[in-house]
Amino acid sequence: MADSSGLTIRNRRRKRLRYHPALLAVSAALAACSNDDREARRNAAGPQPSLERLMAVASPAAGGRLFRQCMACHTIGQGAPNGAGPNRYAVFGRPIAADPTYGYTHALKSLGGIWDPKRLDAWLAAPSKVAPGTKMAFAGFDDPLDRADMIAYLKSQSGARDQ
Numbered sequence: 001m002a003d004s005s006g007l008t009i010r011n012r013r014r015k016r017l018r019y020h021p022a023l024l025a026v027s028a029a030l031a032a033c034s035n036d037d038r039e040a041r042r043n044a045a046g047p048q049p050s051l052e053r054l055m056a057v058a059s060p061a062a063g064g065r066l067f068r069q070c071m072a073c074h075t076i077g078q079g080a081p082n083g084a085g086p087n088r089y090a091v092f093g094r095p096i097a098a099d100p101t102y103g104y105t106h107a108l109k110s111l112g113g114i115w116d117p118k119r120l121d122a123w124l125a126a127p128s129k130v131a132p133g134t135k136m137a138f139a140g141f142d143d144p145l146d147r148a149d150m151i152a153y154l155k156s157q158s159g160a161r162d163q
């Protein structure tokens with residue numbers, strides 16, 4: 001009797017431990033959500049800010065929160081498998097459509113160049129305008145600060161690649 005209840009408690013504890021890291025990640029994301037200093041950052045960037053100015057105030061944490069919108073199709077962890085879209089680890093600063101494990105559309109492959117902030121900004125605003133015929137079914141972010149935050153996040157997940 002004592003034995004079996006002891007076992008139950010141990011099992012329960014093990015289960016709780018398994019979910020614990022995920023819960024921590026969620027609460028960290030929520031904390032970032034309630035306090036990403038959006039208006040202060042927008043003011044610091046000034047009126048009609050250039051991409052450079054926005055990048056100077058961009059928040060990788062806020063971008064990480066926005067990345068939830070990408071997770072239906074993309075993973076971000078190093079070496080994580082492709083989803084409907086390619087894994088996004090280290091895409092920042094990499095040539096466009098360069099993941100050999102992923103079958104890109106001709107529309108994307110024919111673009112050329114690398115994913116620098118300017119190209120990513122245009123892509124995240126409207127993928128289908130940058131590469132008509134792309135299979136990335138994402139409407140885009142209207143807010144330039146969202147795009148800058150996302151670029152900062154992708155950069156932070158690039159294995160310290162600079163550009």
Ligand code: HEC
Nearest residue numbers: 069070073084085096097098104105108134135136137138
């Ligand atoms: C509905 C699925 C879907 C969503 C949501 C989505 N993507 Fe994609 N993404 C794709 C697909 C599919 C491709 C490959 C496009 C092609 O080959 O035309 C792609 C390609 C890309 C590329 C270029 C890949 C490369 O290796 O050159 C980037 C960068 C990218 N996505 C970023 C994002 C970000 C950031 C988000 C979230 C804001 C996002 N995507 C949301 C499906 C999606």
